[in-house]
Amino acid sequence: MTKDKAPKLLHRLFALDRTESLKLIVGGFLFFCIVGAYTLTQELKYGVFSTIIGPYYIPAAQLLTFITLFPAIMFDGYLVDRFRRHQLVIFYTSLFGFIGLVFTYFFNHPEIGVGNQVKSPGRIFGWLFFIYVEAFSPFLLGVFWAFMNSIHSPQNAQRTYGFIVSLSKVAGIIMTLLPYLFLSNSSFLTTNINSISKLQLLLVTSSMLLLLASFFLTLITKKVNTDAFKGYHTQIEEKTTKTGIWMGISLLFKNRYVLGIFLLVFLADTITEVLNYKRVLTVVNSKSQHQELDQMIGQLYLQLLYMHLLGLFMSIFLTNSIMRLLSIKICTFIMPISTLIFTLAYIVTGFDGIMIWLYIVIKAMYYTIGAPIRESLYIVTSKDIQFKAKFVIDALGIKLARNTGQALNYASNIMNKHYGPILAMSVINSLFIFMIVIWIITAYFVGSTYSKTIKKNQIIT
Numbered sequence: 001m002t003k004d005k006a007p008k009l010l011h012r013l014f015a016l017d018r019t020e021s022l023k024l025i026v027g028g029f030l031f032f033c034i035v036g037a038y039t040l041t042q043e044l045k046y047g048v049f050s051t052i053i054g055p056y057y058i059p060a061a062q063l064l065t066f067i068t069l070f071p072a073i074m075f076d077g078y079l080v081d082r083f084r085r086h087q088l089v090i091f092y093t094s095l096f097g098f099i100g101l102v103f104t105y106f107f108n109h110p111e112i113g114v115g116n117q118v119k120s121p122g123r124i125f126g127w128l129f130f131i132y133v134e135a136f137s138p139f140l141l142g143v144f145w146a147f148m149n150s151i152h153s154p155q156n157a158q159r160t161y162g163f164i165v166s167l168s169k170v171a172g173i174i175m176t177l178l179p180y181l182f183l184s185n186s187s188f189l190t191t192n193i194n195s196i197s198k199l200q201l202l203l204v205t206s207s208m209l210l211l212l213a214s215f216f217l218t219l220i221t222k223k224v225n226t227d228a229f230k231g232y233h234t235q236i237e238e239k240t241t242k243t244g245i246w247m248g249i250s251l252l253f254k255n256r257y258v259l260g261i262f263l264l265v266f267l268a269d270t271i272t273e274v275l276n277y278k279r280v281l282t283v284v285n286s287k288s289q290h291q292e293l294d295q296m297i298g299q300l301y302l303q304l305l306y307m308h309l310l311g312l313f314m315s316i317f318l319t320n321s322i323m324r325l326l327s328i329k330i331c332t333f334i335m336p337i338s339t340l341i342f343t344l345a346y347i348v349t350g351f352d353g354i355m356i357w358l359y360i361v362i363k364a365m366y367y368t369i370g371a372p373i374r375e376s377l378y379i380v381t382s383k384d385i386q387f388k389a390k391f392v393i394d395a396l397g398i399k400l401a402r403n404t405g406q407a408l409n410y411a412s413n414i415m416n417k418h419y420g421p422i423l424a425m426s427v428i429n430s431l432f433i434f435m436i437v438i439w440i441i442t443a444y445f446v447g448s449t450y451s452k453t454i455k456k457n458q459i460i461t
Contacts, residue, residue, distance in 0.1 A: 020156050022224065024163065027160070029213070030213050030216070032170065032171040033213035033216075034141060034168075035172055036175045039176055040206040043179075043304055048114055048126065048199070050280070052117060052119060052120070052125070052126045053127065059277075061130045062402045062403050065134040066399035066400060069135065069138065072138070076388070076391045076395075085151070086147060088143050088387070089213075092139045092140055095139075097210035098211075100132075100206055103129055104203045107203065108197070113196070115196050137394055140210070142393075142394030152379060154380065157375075158323040161372035162319035162321075165319055165372050169367075172304070172312075175205075177301075177305050180302045183198060184295065248384070248387075248388030248389045248391055251389040252389055252393070255389070258389045258393075260445050260446035263439070264439070264442055264443065264446060266401045267435050267438060267442070268335060268401075268439070269397075269405070271436075272362055273402040273404075274409055275355060276359055277406060278355050279356050279359050282355070308364075310361065311364040311367055314364060314368040319368055319369055322369065323373065328377070328447060330447070332443035332444075333440065334370070335366065336439035336440045336443055338362075339362060340436045342361060342362060347429050380453045380458070380459055412425075
């Protein structure tokens with residue numbers, strides 16, 4: 001394709017031909033819809049679960065999610081062997097969109113829905129909704145990035161992933177600002193409808209975004225030759241074989257590069273989960289007796305809004321520049337070293353009041369800098385690693401990390417109760433530093449392996 005046939009703006013900013021410009025547009029729109037839907041449901045999950053089950057059951061919910069998603073890995077491995085990459089994205093966005101509509105219907109049920117605010121661990125609806133939202137990460141975000149990694153080359157990823165993340169931050173800002181204004185009594189968007197109906201509208205919006213993403217990708221693949229969606233992997237290795245449902249788990253234990261990516265994800269999510277639990281607990285415990293559920297969830301949306309605003313700034317002014325100017329080998333050190341600096345700052349000050357802002361900053365970096373860098377590591381891998389092993393990492397790795405984070409929170413509470421806050425803080429802070437050191441060592445190994453693979457023009461299998 002000649003340069004003048006592609007959009008002039010994309011040529012000027014990214015030096016892309018028409019095919020790569022199409023990939024950028026498709027990826028940006030899909031990620032906008034998926035992140036927008038995920039943002040709406042993420043804070044709903046904590047608010048709804050804390051209201052009808054109780055916030056102190058969140059660690060148990062994470063453990064249940066971890067157990068539940070294990071069979072999902074087998075199911076995903078089955079689908080990967082039988083469907084094309086874009087078909088997986090279409091299937092999962094459609095499935096989650098329709099399931100969201102089902103949950104919307106039952107939100108207003110007088111007994112099992114949110115209208116009944118009697119807390120009880122026996123209310124199955126709360127557990128199911130928590131698992132549904134937690135499944136967004138491997139089934140939607142994970143499969144989306146697997147699709148993106150399979151159709152991009154390393155060079156194009158360095159030029160465009162930052163822009164794709166920027167669009168997701170715009171979605172995040174819109175889908176946190178509007179709900180916050182909608183749920184706030186002091187906002188001009190406030191209506192006379194009840195709290196439950198407001199939450200239903202938010203969940204309907206989330207579901208429609210997913211269905212829109214499914215329709216868009218279906219339309220694109222019908223109008224465009226799917227051979228255009230080829231990347232580094234398909235240029236080197238065209239042949240595909242059915243490798244079975246256990247391949248993803250097998251690769252995690254046999255391939256050191258895959259294990260390294262697993263550790264990058266596990267360590268980052270463990271640390272952020274510790275901070276996230278304290279953030280949610282702070283908001284829930286500060287809820288007054290007469291404060292409505294929608295107002296409490298509105299506060300969670302406000303915090304998420306700050307995170308997306310900061311993330312948009314980072315994605316525009318930092319992500320593209322970092323990925324263009326620095327090698328991936330160097331980029332892998334950014335997240336662990338930054339987290340080490342912020343953690344030391346928290347340890348020195350010792351103020352719990354900065355915990356929320358510490359979470360906001362680290363989470364913003366995680367999504368806008370850490371995620372595109374980490375996803376780029378999959379580009380030099382085979383289809384089995386891009387889809388099956390990645391799904392294992394996103395499904396079990398992230399959930400295992402969150403359970404580990406919750407275990408640390410629980411242990412911290414026990415030590416604080418029996419041995420005092422000084423010992424509890426010392427132990428947890430020491431564990432934080434230890435995990436970050438392992439994170440840095442892992443980043444060195446993974447980054448070095450990636451660079452060697454690129455130089456040899458090979459793929460990791």
